[in-house]
Amino acid sequence: MEREDVVNENRPLDPAEQNHLLDGITLLLTHTLPAGWEQATVQYAGLGSRTETRLQYKHLAQQFPTRIEPPAELEELFTALRSGMYSPGTGTWFTAVFTLDFPFTYNITYERQAEPDLSAPPPASVYEKELEAFPRDPEHTPSWLSEAAAQGGERIRNAKLFDSLTPEGTPVVDRAPVPAEQREALLTYLEKCPIVLAAHSYQEDMIDPSLTPRVPLTFHTDGVWVWPGASAYYLRVHDVAPDPELVEHIRAVDFLVPQPGRDELNEALEVITGPRG
DSSP states (O other): OOOOOOOOOOOOOOHHHHHHHHHHHHHHHHHSOOTTTTEEEEEEEEEETTEEEEEEEEETTTTOOEEOOOOOOHHHHHHHHHHHTTTTTBBBSEEEEEEEEETEEEEEESSSSSOOOOOOOOHHHHHHHHHHHHOOGGGSSSSHHHHHHOOOOOEEEOOOOOSSSSSTTTEEEOOOOOOOHHHHHHHHHHSSEEEEEEEEEEEEOOOOSOOOEEEEEEEOOOEEEEEHHHHHHHHHHHHHOOOOHHHHHHTTTTTOOOOHHHHHHHHOOOOOHOOHH
16 A cells, blocks of 8 residues: 655654554554464555555464555554654655564564665656655765656656557557456556546447447556556457556556555646646
8 A cells, every 4th residue: 555645744753652653553453463363564665655565464373474455544653653753864764664473562673775665666756755755965865766866767658558540540459468367457457546537428439339338538547657447448348458568567566556646646647638837
């Protein structure tokens, strides 16, 4: 999961206040985890407007941990902790790993230099937001952070619905089919990523106009790509694969649906409509 934005407006937390948040995390987990849990691990990563929280636990009868969806409150607590641990000039940590042993024994480690492990590469605006929210002196700024923020990076990429159109407006597609075992995961990703633009109507099917118009007039984004909602429709109805580069990107992030930040949503909207103002 990811928060929409991060702004460093909170005052620094003293050690007692930090411990209070950690106790809150412990209490939340004990009420969230299923009966019989032995150990739980939370990995929280934060970078500018992008945050991700992963939760897994080990059951007494299990050899390997099970990953589950974390409650929204868990991310809020870690975000408050990260903001409250900011130190002027030196910044704050990027990744925290919180381990809880049944019932209330916990340990937490913080990574303040290495780039956080995010499910999808963020655009340059996320790195810029990090330095705006948590300013650092040059000697305390990791090279990967300063270089990414300075580069400006590519804009969010716009996926092509079809390869081309004939003069009559018929779609032309020459793409490898989506493997059957990946089809549902790909559809879930295409449909579950946030919508940045939508019309309250449907478009006619361009491949089979005899069908009832059900093609969604929407655009989705994952913060790296933006694509029309029609991509999922044509895959589902006609087995037309989406833009091959978008498909490769989704495979690379293991079909995990992210929640882009506000800056990324605004950037995706500009890719579709053009800059505002």
